[in-house]
Amino acid sequence: MTLSFEQAMAAFEPRLPLAVAYSGGADSTALLIACATKWPGQVKAIHVHHGLQAAADDFEAHCRSVCAALDVPLTVQKTDARHALGQSPEDAARRARYAAFQALTTIKHGPDAIQSMALAHHADDQVETLLLALSRGAGLPGLSAMPERWTRGGISYHRPLLRVSGADIRRWLADQNAGFVTDPTNIDPRYTRNRIRAQLLPVLETCFPQFRDTFARSSTHAAQAQALLLEVAAQDLAQVGVAPRIKLLQALSTPRLANVLRHWLLSCHQATPSTAQLTELMRQIGACQTRGHALRLKVGQGVCERRGGELHWYNL
Numbered sequence: 403m404t405l406s407f408e409q410a411m412a413a414f415e416p417r418l419p420l421a422v423a424y425s426g427g428a429d430s431t432a433l434l435i436a437c438a439t440k441w442p443g444q445v446k447a448i449h450v451h452h453g454l455q456a457a458a459d460d461f462e463a464h465c466r467s468v469c470a471a472l473d474v475p476l477t478v479q480k481t482d483a484r485h486a487l488g489q490s491p492e493d494a495a496r497r498a499r500y501a502a503f504q505a506l507t508t509i510k511h512g513p514d515a516i517q518s519m520a521l522a523h524h525a526d527d528q529v530e531t532l533l534l535a536l537s538r539g540a541g542l543p544g545l546s547a548m549p550e551r552w553t554r555g556g557i558s559y560h561r562p563l564l565r566v567s568g569a570d571i572r573r574w575l576a577d578q579n580a581g582f583v584t585d586p587t588n589i590d591p592r593y594t595r596n597r598i599r600a601q602l603l604p605v606l607e608t609c610f611p612q613f614r615d616t617f618a619r620s621s622t623h624a625a626q627a628q629a630l631l632l633e634v635a636a637q638d639l640a641q642v643g644v645a646p647r648i649k650l651l652q653a654l655s656t657p658r659l660a661n662v663l664r665h666w667l668l669s670c671h672q673a674t675p676s677t678a679q680l681t682e683l684m685r686q687i688g689a690c691q692t693r694g695h696a697l698r699l700k701v702g703q704g705v706c707e708r709r710g711g712e713l714h715w716y717n718l
Contacts, residue, residue, distance in 0.1 A: 407574040414562035416518035426583040429522035526568040546625035635665030645712040673702030
């Protein structure tokens with residue numbers, strides 16, 4: 403169910419002290435002001451300087467000015483968010499941000515140590531994430547879109563605005579008469595997410611006024627199904643071994659084999675196979691009917707190969 407900005411903030415009760423990811427944009431500005439007002443003296447801001455555009459220094463200066471006015475401590479983390487060959491710029495920037503958040507939130511210990519981190523993603527961002535996943539033929543992890551909360555490295559991460567529309571956030575921010583910066587890359591039509599925001603969301607609003615709620619419900623169903631698959635995968639991996647035994651893999655049904663292989667590759671090696679790679683890996687596992695049958699296949703950024711009766715993966 404979609405909430406107003408005020409309802410979402412009233413329901414938000416993180417462990418304190420709290421850090422807010424602050425870009426200087428409208429959404430994170432609203433979140434920072436609301437959190438600083440609700441928990442004075444218990445909120446800090448983190449600004450990640452990506453260094454990808456000329457305006458980045460101006461964004462930092464704006465953030466420093468706003469935080470000084472709010473009496474909120476600000477930490478600026480400069481990071482290299484350039485994307486590698488074959489990696490999307492958005493993914494590279496996202497990974498750089500989370501690496502910076504993790505580094506900054508775990509520096510201090512004691513009563514002032516950050517307990518929670520708040521991100522300003524909202525309901526429209528969630529819809530965009532789901533539509534992007536559908537456009538790429540994603541499975542359940544992609545269709546689950548963004549979680550409202552999770553824990554990483556002892557820090558509780560929250561998206562308290564995930565059921566609030568972008569328009570309602572801006573309504574609240576206008577009432578505060580607060581200034582914010584506009585990132586020009588957010589309206590650049592070269593990025594698929596921006597085309598979804600500018601072209602698809604207005605059409606969905608006209609055809610399906612409740613699309614934020616119904617899409618969120620579908621993502622919740624996908625997340626629940628994915629959680630069940632992870633439980634099954636963990637049980638199967640315990641049976642076949644961390645260096646999976648090929649004979650035991652061959653005894654699994656095709657869906658369970660695909661499920662446990664994905665889980666093994668990601669949880670043990672941080673490798674994600676393409677659909678084509680996974681299909682071929684399963685075919686080759688099934689073909690290993692003799693002791694001397696070789697198996698060697700590129701999977702993710704590494705190689706899977708047979709060593710005796712086991713399947714191994716190593717980085718290139």
